[in-house]
Amino acid sequence: MPPSARGALTALIRRHGAWLMAAGAGLGILLPDLAAAANPALLPLSCLTMFLALLRVEPTAFIAVLRRPGLGIVVIFWILLACPVLVWCLGRLVLPADDVFLRAMTLIAATPGMMSAAAYGVLLGTDVALLTLVGLPTNILAPVILPAVALLLGGGAAIDPAVTALRLAVMIGASFGGAFLVTALIGRPRIRRAAPAIDTGITLLVAAVGLAVMHGVGPALVAAPGFMTLAILSTLALNLALQATGFAVFGFAIFGFAIPGPVPVQARLSAALVSGNRNMILLLAAISGQGDRPLELIMAAGQLPLYLSPLIVAPLYRRARMRAGR
Structure with a gap:
């Protein structure tokens, strides 16, 4: 393929990345056998996605976040503690305490952000270094946080700490180690020049992960269409509401103790992104087999x-960055 045609194709993929991500998930629902075949590749696909996303993290930006971790710590507390309390309290205004949707929404709000948040951050133009800093400790704390929340809600969430730790170690070790090795071998300037190709790869990989992760969703939608439709709409509404709330909350000046001056818009967008998009694979594994269908x-x-949410929020994120002059 001529370089000009290849460049046009990669630009087209990046421009329509949100649609491709949604298409991957939709394909997994429409073709359940294909989703089942792709599901075993979920871990390596996720590792490769994280690896490419980490290549796009500038070392200077990550070091700057590490040197001033205050904002990251506040975001972690917001995700793991404030969000589930907020969802529970608001949900109790309209739902009984034992309602399955209230329990589900509270558990989702207590779940750590997805490990591929950095990849989403690259595609949506947020602070990828902050997402990386927040993603690691929140997922490491998941085996403690989720069972505790489930117990308070009157249910069980059997997360095997050893299995979870091993899975996280593989993902973190492979992605961070690979990114460090590649950077050392070819240098940061070449990686910067390859940014369009890397972003294209991230887009395609996220779409592939969406295909694999939809394993079982299509048959469930056929078996219980009404309930599943309500569940999809409810969880989508929660996702968007938490993103909007996260963006709004970190716009207040109450975080002066964590970061001098107002929180930058890219950091606010990162807080929004990780507020709404949680590690649903981990949560589903935690509650599976508990007898609560x-x-x-x-x-x-x-x-x-x-x-689905990137289709909705991508133009809003872009508008927020434009207003901030980024």
Whole structure:
């Protein structure tokens, strides 16, 4: 393929990345056998996605975030503590305490941000270094946080700490180690020049992950269309509401103790992104086999908004960056 045609193709993929992500998930629902075949590749696909996203993190930006971790710590507390409390309190205004949707929404709000948040950050133009800093500790704390929240809600969430730790170690070790090795071998300038190709690869990989993660969702939608439709709409609404709330909350000046001056818009967008998009794969694995089929169906449906919400928020994120002059 001529370089000009290749450049036009990669630009087209990046420009329509949100649609491709949604298409990957939609394909997984429409073709359940294909989703089932792709599902075993979910871990390596996720590792490769994280690896490419980490290549796009500028070392100077990540070091700057590490040197001033205050904002990251506040975002972590917001995700793991404030969000579930907020969702529970607001939900109790309209739903009984034992309602399965209230329990599901609260569990989702207590779940750490998805490990591929950095990849989404690259595509949506947020602070990828902050997303990386926030993503690691929140997922490491998941085996403690999720069972505790489930116990308070009157249910169980059997997360095997050893299995979770091993999965995280593989993802983190492979992606960080690979990014460090490639950077050392070819240098940061060449990686910067390859940014369009890397972003294209991230887009295609996220779409492939969306295909694989929809394993089981299509048959569930056929078996219980009404319930699954309600579950998809509810989890999508929660995703968008938490994103909007996260962006608004970090616009207040109350975080002066964590970062001098107003929180930059890219950091606010990162807080919004990770507020709404949670590690639904981890949560679904945690509650599977507990005998609560309605709760499992809601969690399965909750994976779809991860691939639908970028279609909705991408223009809003772009507008926020333009207003801030970024």
